[in-house]
Amino acid sequence: xxxxxxVESGGIExxxxxxxxxxxKKPTIVLVHGYPDAASVWKATAxxxxxxFHVVAYDVRGAGRSSTPDHxxxxxxxxxxxxxxxxxxxxxxxKPVHLVCHDWGSIQCWEAVTxxxxxxxxxxxxxxxxxxxxxxxxxxxxxxxxxxPEKIAQVGRxxxxxxxxxxxxxxxxxPALWRGGLxxxxxxxxxxxxxxxxxxxxxxxxxxxxxxxxxYRANFVKRLLNPQERRTELPVQLIxxxxxKFMVQEIWDDLPQWVxxxxxxxxxxxxxxxxxxxxxxxxxxxEFVDFVESGNETPALKRARVREERRGKAHSGKLVxxxxxxxxxxxxxxxxxxxxxxDVIAVDINLEAAERTAELxxxxxxxxxxxxxxxxxxxxxxxxxxxxxxxxxxxxIVVNNAGVGVAGSFFDTSDADWEKVLRVNLWGVIHGSRLxxxxxxxxxxxxHIVNVASMGGFTPSRFMSAYNxxxxxxxxxxxxxxxxxxxxxxxxxxICPGLSITNITQSTRFVGSTPEEEARRxxxxxxxxxxxxxxxxxxxxxxxxxxxxxxxxVPVGVEAHGSRLLxxxxxxxxxRLARLDVAP
Amino acid sequence: MSExxxxxAGELAGFRRAQKxxxxxxxxxxxxxxxxxxxxxxxxxMKEYLLDHGADDCFHEPFAWFGDRTAFRxxxxxxxxxGFNPAFYPGLRRLEENMPFILDCAPTVQGCTxxxxxxxxxxxxxxxxxxxxxxxxxxxxxxxxxKARRPLSEIxxxxxALCAKHGYDPRHKAYPFETLAHRIEKLKDDGxxxxxxxxxxxxxxxxxxxxxxxxxxxEGWNPIWNSSEASNHVPTPGLWAVEPHxxxxxVGAKWEELLVVTGDDAFWLDDDVxxxxxxxxxxxxxxxx
Numbered sequence: 066x067x068x069x070x071x072v073e074s075g076g077i078e079x080x081x082x083x084x085x086x087x088x089x090k091k092p093t094i095v096l097v098h099g100y101p102d103a104a105s106v107w108k109a110t111a112x113x114x115x116x117x118f119h120v121v122a123y124d125v126r127g128a129g130r131s132s133t134p135d136h137x138x139x140x141x142x143x144x145x146x147x148x149x150x151x152x153x154x155x156x157x158x159x160k161p162v163h164l165v166c167h168d169w170g171s172i173q174c175w176e177a178v179t180x181x182x183x184x185x186x187x188x189x190x191x192x193x194x195x196x197x198x199x200x201x202x203x204x205x206x207x208x209x210x211x212x213x214p215e216k217i218a219q220v221g222r223x224x225x226x227x228x229x230x231x232x233x234x235x236x237x238x239x240p241a242l243w244r245g246g247l248x249x250x251x252x253x254x255x256x257x258x259x260x261x262x263x264x265x266x267x268x269x270x271x272x273x274x275x276x277x278x279x280x281y282r283a284n285f286v287k288r289l290l291n292p293q294e295r296r297t298e299l300p301v302q303l304i305x306x307x308x309x310k311f312m313v314q315e316i317w318d319d320l321p322q323w324v325x326x327x328x329x330x331x332x333x334x335x336x337x338x339x340x341x342x343x344x345x346x347x348x349x350x351x352e353f354v355d356f357v358e359s360g361n362e363t364p365a366l367k368r369a370r371v372r373e374e375r376r377g378k379a380h381s382g383k384l385v386x387x388x389x390x391x392x393x394x395x396x397x398x399x400x401x402x403x404x405x406x407x408d409v410i411a412v413d414i415n416l417e418a419a420e421r422t423a424e425l426x427x428x429x430x431x432x433x434x435x436x437x438x439x440x441x442x443x444x445x446x447x448x449x450x451x452x453x454x455x456x457x458x459x460x461x462i463v464v465n466n467a468g469v470g471v472a473g474s475f476f477d478t479s480d481a482d483w484e485k486v487l488r489v490n491l492w493g494v495i496h497g498s499r500l501x502x503x504x505x506x507x508x509x510x511x512x513h514i515v516n517v518a519s520m521g522g523f524t525p526s527r528f529m530s531a532y533n534x535x536x537x538x539x540x541x542x543x544x545x546x547x548x549x550x551x552x553x554x555x556x557x558x559x560i561c562p563g564l565s566i567t568n569i570t571q572s573t574r575f576v577g578s579t580p581e582e583e584a585r586r587x588x589x590x591x592x593x594x595x596x597x598x599x600x601x602x603x604x605x606x607x608x609x610x611x612x613x614x615x616x617x618x619v620p621v622g623v624e625a626h627g628s629r630l631l632x633x634x635x636x637x638x639x640x641r642l643a644r645l646d647v648a649p
Numbered sequence: 650m651s652e653x654x655x656x657x658a659g660e661l662a663g664f665r666r667a668q669k670x671x672x673x674x675x676x677x678x679x680x681x682x683x684x685x686x687x688x689x690x691x692x693x694x695m696k697e698y699l700l701d702h703g704a705d706d707c708f709h710e711p712f713a714w715f716g717d718r719t720a721f722r723x724x725x726x727x728x729x730x731x732g733f734n735p736a737f738y739p740g741l742r743r744l745e746e747n748m749p750f751i752l753d754c755a756p757t758v759q760g761c762t763x764x765x766x767x768x769x770x771x772x773x774x775x776x777x778x779x780x781x782x783x784x785x786x787x788x789x790x791x792x793x794x795x796k797a798r799r800p801l802s803e804i805x806x807x808x809x810a811l812c813a814k815h816g817y818d819p820r821h822k823a824y825p826f827e828t829l830a831h832r833i834e835k836l837k838d839d840g841x842x843x844x845x846x847x848x849x850x851x852x853x854x855x856x857x858x859x860x861x862x863x864x865x866x867x868e869g870w871n872p873i874w875n876s877s878e879a880s881n882h883v884p885t886p887g888l889w890a891v892e893p894h895x896x897x898x899x900v901g902a903k904w905e906e907l908l909v910v911t912g913d914d915a916f917w918l919d920d921d922v923x924x925x926x927x928x929x930x931x932x933x934x935x936x937x938x
Binding site: 392396400404418421422424425428429 | 775776779813814815816897898
């Protein structure tokens with residue numbers, strides 16, 4: 066990259082790089098890099114953003130092609146903010162700019178947005194992996210004062226992640242390391258530790274690393290020991306890489322008290338996500354800029370807006386798709402996820418029932434959507450997946466739960482009966498796993514697919530051939546895709562409920578029976594299940610447990626556990642018992 | 650004795666007075682409810698109010714439930730002993746801001762007994778609002794089916810089905826005998842200022858219920874209206890205190906009113922009750938009517 070202009074600030078010459086020209090419909094985005102990088106770290110992201118925006122990046126003083134101050138104090142945050150202001154004035158004199166900042170760039174932009182130094186010059190701020198040092202200091206003090214072992218442990222964990230900051234305070238050591246070979250080693254380190262392949266070695270890596278140490282020396286101790294209360298009303302988007310090796314995620318927990326207008330998104334990536342996932346960073350930055358410019362909040366951003374009451378819950382910020390969500394396990398699972406902080410897409414063939422589930426989920430504080438879909442239809446499931454991808458992005462959790470029942474002699478079970486049970490119970494799971502699994506892979510999400518099978522999957526029975534076959538197929542399917550998705554960090558769980566109360570018994574097709582007899586059998590089956598009294602809540606809890614503890618196969622209810630053991634250790638007995646005529 | 654009792658216009662006026670007194674009591678006491686008050690204290694104030702305004706007996710002493718106790722979760726929902734459960738009685742739970750509450754009282758005035766349920770919140774509770782809105786459908790459903798003379802167990806099961814559709818727990822199933830409604834009989838107006846109570850229940854009213862149980866067994870009807878086979882009979886003429894009680898998570902809501910059943914019709918004793926006034930205010934009433 067060659068600088069397009071040089072901007073002077075406080076005796077320092079800053080190398081500025083621009084893509085495109087500012088225009089009426091082209092807001093300016095300013096990218097600020099961190100340590101030990103230079104503006105080049107933004108190259109891929111900037112090129113994508115430049116299709117629609119006027120994009121500016123610059124080398125921070127001491128890095129890249131900018132000149133180097135001659136003393137440590139010149140790296141104080143106030144000088145860094147003055148540099149940013151000089152770049153903004155030179156590149157977008159008439160309109161406030163949108164900041165997108167990473168690591169140290171993010172630390173210095175917090176200073177810019179929470180002080181009056183650049184008032185009126187900033188429209189929005191997207192922050193990646195760099196907290197305000199003042200906020201961090203309060204965060205540490207609050208936790209140490211809380212007396213809660215858990216919170217004190219958080220501080221300990223963050224300090225362990227920040228080991229290098231202490232090392233940087235030592236005279237000479239860190240710069241000597243950069244000059245003594247770490248510069249050459251850096252791309253390899255990124256590849257080994259961060260998994261970023263083919264990192265372009267930066268021509269200025271040695272001085273980026275060695276000079277940048279002064280950023281820490283000039284600011285850290287001073288700010289940590291004497292923090293100021295720093296707030297901003299500006300719209301701030303926080304992008305949190307879940308795999309960040311330099312931050313614990315709890316570091317952001319107190320941010321809403323300083324930043325009332327906060328959007329937070331978590332991505333499955335490491336610290337240098339603008340290098341590993343440039344398209345993702347560009348898309349999320351663009352979406353936020355568009356929203357601030359137009360006022361149109363996309364559903365994905367609506368989901369990302371930080372709401373006080375949703376914070377700190379087990380599944381905060383996650384998006385869950387549930388099929389068969391209009392009743393039974395599906396509805397209960399939706400409600401449990403809603404209570405645990407997730408947002409819910411309730412899918413059911415009965416739209417009214419799905420709407421109701423969505424409404425109840427909203428009562429519990431979630432955002433929720435209802436969609437009418439026949440899971441057995443390839444076209445309808447494709448339409449659902451397209452809608453989810455477009456409106457909300459890839460889900461974190463998919464629960465393929467929709468199912469229908471059929472019972473009776475194998476010889477009375479017609480092709481149509483087979484087709485129906487396989488379409489819903491098996492094809493529904495195939496569609497859901499494939500379509501949403503693909504989305505998770507494309508988004509680089511460490512997602513979770515939950516397939517609801519049944520104890521019927523390992524319990525042969527003379528009058529349940531179609532149903533149990535469909536459920537056994539679901540179990541095998543799950544085992545196969547679990548193996549395939551293992552290196553993608555996408556989990557797959559199979560849930561095998563016992564005799565649990567749902568609408569399925571009332572709507573089970575009893576083949577070879579007259580309509581009156583069928584109604585009687587449905588009622589008898591329902592009564593039998595009611596006597597057993599295994600509630601849908603139990604299955605919903607098992608589903609959450611499977612997600613939280615990454616369980617592969619979860620039988621629910623004593624009969625399911627028993628039958629599973631029987632089929633594993635006494636298969637012959639299991640086959641004998643299948644002959645019993647216990648049909649309702 | 651086996652003649653069905655169809656209340657006269659004069660008798661209905663007496664029951665209407667009793668029901669109005671009960672609802673006035675709930676509204677007056679709830680208007681003064683503040684965070685920090687206990688269930689026992691509030692129930693005590695209700696009792697005082699009723700005595701000060703002419704009540705001389707009761708079906709049961711006033712109940713007050715706060716917070717998750719409105720939803721009958723945990724101990725209060727234990728159904729052993731047919732549902733008679735000490736956890737029912739008002740306890741030491743203190744009211745907090747935005748916490749739902751239910752007040753339930755059943756005063757007798759000169760031989761006419763009412764039994765009402767009233768819910769509210771000090772502050773705001775979105776779940777309670779939704780439950781109270783949805784309760785309108787139960788009132789319409791029960792009346793429509795009672796007018797059509799459908800068997801009581803069928804009506805009760807329809808209520809269960811509506812709960813399932815709404816995604817609510819039918820919490821009235823935690824009441825004694827899983828009752829959706831129970832009979833109310835006319836007592837003698839003996840002019841006494843107070844009558845015997847045992848374990849917070851009025852002996853005269855409960856005796857009537859026991860007598861009904863014996864009579865009903867002979868005549869094929871059940872004074873406790875629930876989903877069981879014993880209630881599989883057309884609506885018995887007379888007065889029924891109907892009390893659908895819905896629960897969602899930690900919030901419960903109910904109303905309780907007298908339904909008048911005649912030989913060929915059924916109607917609510919009084920439409921001028923707090924929850925109906927609330928539905929009118931919120932614009933829900935027209936579509937139900």
